Amino acid sequence: MKKLMLKPINKFIIFFLVLLFLVLLNYSFNVQKQKNILFISIDDLRPELGCYGQDHIFSPYIDYLASNSFLFENAVCNVPVCGASRASLMTGLRPNKNRFLNFKSRADIDADSIPTLAEWLKINGYYTISNGKIFHKLNDSPESWSEKAWRPKKDFRDYINKKNIEIAQNNNGHGPAFEVGINTIEKYSDTKVLEKSINDLNRLKKIEKPFFLAVGFSKPHLPFNAPKKYWDLYESSKIKLAENRYAPINAPKESLHQFGELRKYHGIPSQNFEIIPDSTQRKLIHGYYACVSYVDDLVGQLLNHLKEINLYENTIIILWGDHGWQLGEHNLWAKHSNYQTSLKVPLIIHNIKNENGIIKQQAELVDLYPTICEMVNIKKPEFLNGRSLLPIMKNQENKNESFSRFHDAVSVTTEKYSYTEWRNKKTNNVYARMLYDLENDPNENFNISDQKNMLEVQIGLSKKIDSLVLINN
Numbered sequence: 076m077k078k079l080m081l082k083p084i085n086k087f088i089i090f091f092l093v094l095l096f097l098v099l100l101n102y103s104f105n106v107q108k109q110k111n112i113l114f115i116s117i118d119d120l121r122p123e124l125g126c127y128g129q130d131h132i133f134s135p136y137i138d139y140l141a142s143n144s145f146l147f148e149n150a151v152c153n154v155p156v157c158g159a160s161r162a163s164l165m166t167g168l169r170p171n172k173n174r175f176l177n178f179k180s181r182a183d184i185d186a187d188s189i190p191t192l193a194e195w196l197k198i199n200g201y202y203t204i205s206n207g208k209i210f211h212k213l214n215d216s217p218e219s220w221s222e223k224a225w226r227p228k229k230d231f232r233d234y235i236n237k238k239n240i241e242i243a244q245n246n247n248g249h250g251p252a253f254e255v256g257i258n259t260i261e262k263y264s265d266t267k268v269l270e271k272s273i274n275d276l277n278r279l280k281k282i283e284k285p286f287f288l289a290v291g292f293s294k295p296h297l298p299f300n301a302p303k304k305y306w307d308l309y310e311s312s313k314i315k316l317a318e319n320r321y322a323p324i325n326a327p328k329e330s331l332h333q334f335g336e337l338r339k340y341h342g343i344p345s346q347n348f349e350i351i352p353d354s355t356q357r358k359l360i361h362g363y364y365a366c367v368s369y370v371d372d373l374v375g376q377l378l379n380h381l382k383e384i385n386l387y388e389n390t391i392i393i394l395w396g397d398h399g400w401q402l403g404e405h406n407l408w409a410k411h412s413n414y415q416t417s418l419k420v421p422l423i424i425h426n427i428k429n430e431n432g433i434i435k436q437q438a439e440l441v442d443l444y445p446t447i448c449e450m451v452n453i454k455k456p457e458f459l460n461g462r463s464l465l466p467i468m469k470n471q472e473n474k475n476e477s478f479s480r481f482h483d484a485v486s487v488t489t490e491k492y493s494y495t496e497w498r499n500k501k502t503n504n505v506y507a508r509m510l511y512d513l514e515n516d517p518n519e520n521f522n523i524s525d526q527k528n529m530l531e532v533q534i535g536l537s538k539k540i541d542s543l544v545l546i547n548n
Contacts, residue, residue, distance in 0.1 A: 192444045316403055320405075324521045327507035331405070395420060510523050
């Protein structure tokens with residue numbers, strides 16, 4: 076019987092085909108195993124959720140996510156205003172005296188040479204999509220996205236009740252500060268963001284790239300408009316007003332403002348220093364809570380769909396708020412301050428291993444860029460100002476302070492203190508300061524910066540700000 080002899084050319088072809096098969100198999104394996112990222116932004120969301128110990132809030136879906144994730148109890152924004160906060164997060168750069176100053180700030184202007192988080196992921200093989208409010212301006216940093224960024228035509232000031240639409244049209248878009256949505260035909264913009272994102276997930280499942288899907292919900296941003304069923308979750312008579320509706324003792328005048336953002340809305344006293352009636356305050360808080368529950372439901376639908384199409388097990392989920400919001404504390408409304416009510420944000424990070432834990436150490440939104448890079452094994456750019464939170468999640472490192480800035484005010488937050496200095500942009504001289512003992516005065520009602528026994532603490536915290544300003548400027 077003759078042995079079958081392969082010609083050299085046939086041996087080469089077989090070898091090549093086997094090699095090609097192994098390469099394709101490895102590529103398929105890597106594509107399948109590379110983690111997807113669902114990046115959920117919620118505008119103006121305070122860490123006032125069930126998972127943060129606030130049981131008066133109905134937030135079951137975010138609470139469930141938190142129970143299977145790392146929840147950061149002491150996360151802060153780096154700038155307490157929308158545009159600047161988002162530009163800082165997406166570039167991984169801290170604010171300074173020249174960049175990320177206000178709600179108009181853009182990443183592609185203030186940091187035009189810096190690849191954003193989404194662009195960096197795109198460069199490294201990710202398919203990136205932006206739905207809703209991620210950057211403050213829809214056309215900021217367009218090179219970040221594999222498809223043109225999208226949001227509904229009617230954005231956050233979307234009324235569906237006919238009377239309110241007419242009021243808004245006659246008041247530069249500002250209708251009432253809240254709306255009980257009773258129109259069952261029209262949809263609020265955040266519902267449209269959910270629908271677009273679900274459709275995108277169905278498409279993304281079929282492509283041969285990992286995805287970065289950024290989903291930005293606009294509520295609970297003003298106006299507090301939500302479908303009636305979410306208002307009905309709360310009894311108006313049981314809504315509690317802020318306990319500290321007064322300026323902190325010895326508070327510098329620079330720390331306070333007249334919340335012009337709210338005063339633009341119909342039915343809100345428009346003159347500075349004019350008191351908002353208790354009944355209106357209660358309605359505002361009720362509306363804020365309704366919006367939180369509305370968005371929580373949308374988050375739940377999004378996560379459920381992720382599970383239904385079998386993407387949940389291979390998707391990192393990060394949920395964050397862009398800054399806090401005052402609901403009458405210190406007689407303030409909106410953000411735009413260096414109090415913890417403006418600075419503290421919810422931050423929840425879910426990895427595919429379903430590890431969980433409550434992180435009490437400090438965290439900053441600027442840390443998300445390096446954290447995501449490390450979680451998906453992508454090299455971190457050298458320009459990043461933040462640090463990865465992954466070692467903290469693994470209990471391998473500590474982070475003891477965080478920094479925030481708004482105009483001239485620079486704040487450092489530690490486990491025990493919050494300290495803020497107002498510095499002249501030209502001379503760097505301090506012209507106002509405030510210091511709060513967060514252990515004994517968590518609501519920041521007594522500014523103790525002028526107490527002699529706090530001088531050593533104040534000097535130490537001031538040096539931390541010195542170092543930050545020197546590096547950042």
